[in-house]
Structures are given as C-alpha cells and as structure tokens.
Amino acid sequence: MEKKSDPENTFIEKFGLYFESYTLYPRIAGRIFGYLLICNPPHKSAKQIAVQLRIAKSSVSSMMRLLMQSRLVEQVSIPGERPRYYRIREGGWGEMFLRRLQGLSAVRELLSEGLELLKGKDPMLRERIEELDGLYEFFENEIPSISRRWEIRKKKVIE
C-alpha cells in the first residue's frame, strides 16, 4: 500500500493547484503534467498515469487530448509496444507562455467599444478607459523585444 503524501505526490498536488489557477486548465491536467515533470523514465502510458495518480482512465484520455492540443505534451511510440507513451514537449511551456502574453492585449478591442459608448461626452469621462488601453498598448509593444531576447537566451543555454 502506497503512501499518499510522499514528496512526489506532494509535488504533483501542488503543481496541480498551480496549474489550475494559472493556466485555467483542470487541476487533474496539472497533476498529470507535474507527474510527467518528475517521473523516471520521463515518458509514461495513459494506464501508468491513471494508476499512479489514482484517476479514471477517461480523465487521462481527455486531459491528454487537452495537453496535446496545447502542445505541452507529446506522444512517443516504442517499437513492439502497444500503448502510446506521453512526455513533456520541449519548449511547449515557453510557447504557451508567449501565446498568453500576446493574447493579453486582446482586451483592447473591448475597450474600444467602451470608448465608443462615451463618444461625444466629456473627454474626461474617457480617461478611465484610455489609461487602461494605454497599458495594453504599451505591453503589446514590449512583446516582440521580449521574445527576441528569450530566443537569444535559449540559444546561449544550448551552447
């Protein structure tokens, strides 16, 4: 009988909670990702994951789809072995991170609708929204140089 609160499980549970609040994916997806971060070997089958985390294989199935779609996880096939294995996809998290940063300024479209509503009224009334919009405009402009520096830094690490 396996303990439920060994360091591995503690890490997995914490990561699940983190994942839930930062990525808006279900906790269970985060547990799986957390497990794939620390398991040995680094690839596991759906069955192994279900058994290890004590979750339904249907949950594993749908979470795997989710993690594959978001390109955080990839499949590995092993010759002569029937099940497919899953492992963390290199660079996947970084790509998602950047995608999220880029997505942040999507709110500007909504804000312009707000400005539209105040058209013709006292310009002072528009300042509330313009301040907010200015922030996202600024941030939008920051992204390209951030990603450029990130690419450079990645290369340096490889060398």
Added chain:
Amino acid sequence: MEKKSDPENTFIEKFGLYFESYTLYPRIAGRIFGYLLICNPPHKSAKQIAVQLRIAKSSVSSMMRLLMQSRLVEQVSIPGERPRYYRIREGGWGEMFLRRLQGLSAVRELLSEGLELLKGKDPMLRERIEELDGLYEFFENEIPSISRRWEIRKKKVIE
C-alpha cells in the same frame, strides 16, 4: 421597461466575462468594474450599481470590498450625502498588472522542489524542469526594465 441588450449592457457583460477569465475574480466584480468604466458621472453608489446591474445589494457589498482590497476602485464621499460612492482608481489596474507579472515567477519555488526530487538521478531527467525554471528566471529579470519603461511612458502621457 429597460432593454437588457443595449450597448452599455453588452459592454458590461463582455467585460464581466473578460474579468472572470483574466483576473480570477467573479464575473459580477467585472460587471461592476465595467459599469464604472462607462458610467456618467464616473462615480456611483452601491444602490445605483445594484439597481443598474440587477444584482443583490449583498453582492455589491462584497464585490466592493474585493475591488477596494485589490485597489482597483476607491470611495468618494460627497458632503451632505449619506451614501458613499465608488469610482475607478487611477493607476489601479496597472499596479495589479505589474503585481501579477511579478507573481508569475513564484512557481520557481515549486520547481526547485521538483529538482530536489531528481537529485542524484541522471542529469538528463532534470532538463524538463530546468527548461521551465529558466523561462521564469528570464522573465523575472525582464520585469524591472519593463516597469521602468512603463513609468517613463506614463510620465510622457501626462506632459
């Protein structure tokens, strides 16, 4: 009888949904914030908000507490008038935005627990986590210069 889908309400509802998914506050808090972004005059009492948005005054009360705590909204008092009024607090959103960026790298602590678990094992196994940690380390280092540029840009707008 007031229409439910005039442009104001559409904006408020959209903003509520946006708020919910990006700030992790309840949708109703976003509706209130959205209303305070477009209302005229820009300050409203709890009662006015409750009536306008057709929500319980208890909800307004607790959401106001939330919005005040996060410093997105501030109170205004008007002499000879009993109710307190609320309005968008200048700079509040930007401060929250920065706080969130700064908070992002909190995950590094968790990641170091993960590395701990792989101590003594094949160094290759650690790469999954180190890559992730490297991303947050990079981003952490970016924040100061981003906030510096944001401060500069804010000053320029005032001039």
Added chain:
DNA sequence: CTGAAAGTTCAGTAAGTACTGAACTTACAC
C-alpha cells in the same frame, strides 16, 4: 483472424463557487 488490452465517449454525479434574500448592524439627516 481474433481476443484482449488500449483508448474514446458521454451521461450522470460530485464538488466547488457565485449569487441571493433575509435578518441583522451601523450611520447619519433630521
């Protein structure tokens, strides 16, 4: 081919949270 394991789908339930309404406390205009 074929049986058995791998993998998917989906209806139903559990769990968590947002929101309300009613009962209450507080504050101030008179």
Added chain:
DNA sequence: GTGTAAGTTCAGTACTTACTGAACTTTCAG
C-alpha cells in the same frame, strides 16, 4: 436622540465545471 436608509453577514440555492464509470470502438500481438 431616533427613524430610516446604508451597508454587512451569512446560510442556503443555483450554477458551473471536474471527474467518474460503464459502454463502446479501435488497435495490434499472437
């Protein structure tokens, strides 16, 4: 001071989403 409106609290309900289990389809080792 006092009555009334402002404002708070909280138990309960409604709503949403996560997760499961069972029934199903697919895949492949033998």
